[in-house]
Amino acid sequence: MSDDQVHTSADTATQVFLDHRELLFAVAYNMLGTVADTEDVLQETWLSWAARAGRAGRSTATESPHAGSGPSAPIPVIENPRAYLVRIAVNHALARRASISRRRETYIGPWLPEPVVTDSGADSPGTADASDHALRTESVSLALLVVLETLSPLERAVFVLNEVFGYAHTEIADILDRSPSAVRKIAHRARGHVHARRPRYRTHPRVQRQVTEQFVAATLGGDIRSLMEILAPDATMWTDGGGRTRSAVRPIRGRDKVARALTGYASRSTTGLEFQHRSVNGDASVVVFEGDSPYAVMVMDLDPDSGQVSGVYLVTNPDKLSGVHLDDAGAF
Numbered sequence: 079m080s081d082d083q084v085h086t087s088a089d090t091a092t093q094v095f096l097d098h099r100e101l102l103f104a105v106a107y108n109m110l111g112t113v114a115d116t117e118d119v120l121q122e123t124w125l126s127w128a129a130r131a132g133r134a135g136r137s138t139a140t141e142s143p144h145a146g147s148g149p150s151a152p153i154p155v156i157e158n159p160r161a162y163l164v165r166i167a168v169n170h171a172l173a174r175r176a177s178i179s180r181r182r183e184t185y186i187g188p189w190l191p192e193p194v195v196t197d198s199g200a201d202s203p204g205t206a207d208a209s210d211h212a213l214r215t216e217s218v219s220l221a222l223l224v225v226l227e228t229l230s231p232l233e234r235a236v237f238v239l240n241e242v243f244g245y246a247h248t249e250i251a252d253i254l255d256r257s258p259s260a261v262r263k264i265a266h267r268a269r270g271h272v273h274a275r276r277p278r279y280r281t282h283p284r285v286q287r288q289v290t291e292q293f294v295a296a297t298l299g300g301d302i303r304s305l306m307e308i309l310a311p312d313a314t315m316w317t318d319g320g321g322r323t324r325s326a327v328r329p330i331r332g333r334d335k336v337a338r339a340l341t342g343y344a345s346r347s348t349t350g351l352e353f354q355h356r357s358v359n360g361d362a363s364v365v366v367f368e369g370d371s372p373y374a375v376m377v378m379d380l381d382p383d384s385g386q387v388s389g390v391y392l393v394t395n396p397d398k399l400s401g402v403h404l405d406d407a408g409a410f
Contacts, residue, residue, distance in 0.1 A: 091131035111191035186321030197357035233268035320395035372399035
């Protein structure tokens with residue numbers, strides 16, 4: 079193989095990776111819940127993929143017409159790059175879970191997943207397949223990510239691959255190097271655990287938007303009566319400041335306490351802030367800016383039966399808002 083052929087092979091490997099980057103991001107993010115760790119996993123996946131492609135290229139370049147099946151035999155061509163890349167990314171993500179768990183042990187206050195604003199494709203690679211980009215937008219809500227945090231790493235990997243991305247048990251078995259029967263048992267256990275805590279339900283976007291707008295208006299207006307009507311009786315509010323900003327160190331439970339906490343927070347903190355209605359993890363939400371800098375992200379989760387707000391997730395930790403940018407349009 080000539081130098082030009084080697085370069086062509088490297089370019090092809092790069093393009094294949096970029097073509098699947100959005101899918102790999104979505105899979106890893108839904109397993110980890112943080113963008114920074116996801117990007118690290120993608121970097122590790124790229125290095126593994128590039129090394130494999132490089133070995134294959136060198137093997138082909140030095141291959142003899144009489145090469146046998148010994149150590150110098152050519153490395154087999156990867157017939158399904160998508161499956162191979164997903165396998166690498168999933169296993170790198172599983173390896174990273176241990177360090178994430180150690181960080182959680184010293185985290186101050188409730189830990190929430192890092193919000194991803196999904197109403198703009200500006201930050202997506204132009205080479206990404208449109209269907210893969212849609213995965214980032216539509217895959218898992220912030221509320222479901224919170225539930226996924228209660229699973230073991232292996233249960234979460236199986237749930238994400240099966241329930242979110244539609245991989246068959248046999249495909250997951252290949253990715254995780256487990257038997258199909260073992261994967262089915264893990265999937266059944268994970269599915270039962272998740273659905274017991276969160277029914278299989280996704281609010282219609284129009285309803286989510288309407289309730290979100292009413293909720294924000296009542297909060298900013300200090301309208302306790304309206305908030306009490308919008309909030310479910312057992313509503314819970316999680317505030318994630320990570321010790322970097324003022325926030326409750328424990329979840330706030332009960333409609334009355336949540337309503338008063340929200341109006342008190344708004345009365346102290348809204349001066350000079352801009353509120354934008356945005357889509358976060360695929361749900362209608364609110365992003366708050368102080369000047370051009372992100373200040374907070376607030377996501378509401380609705381009860382499937384009453385349509386009331388059952389969960390409020392408020393992320394103010396600046397480390398989790400670095401990927402949030404001001405949108406001049408600012409509307410749904």
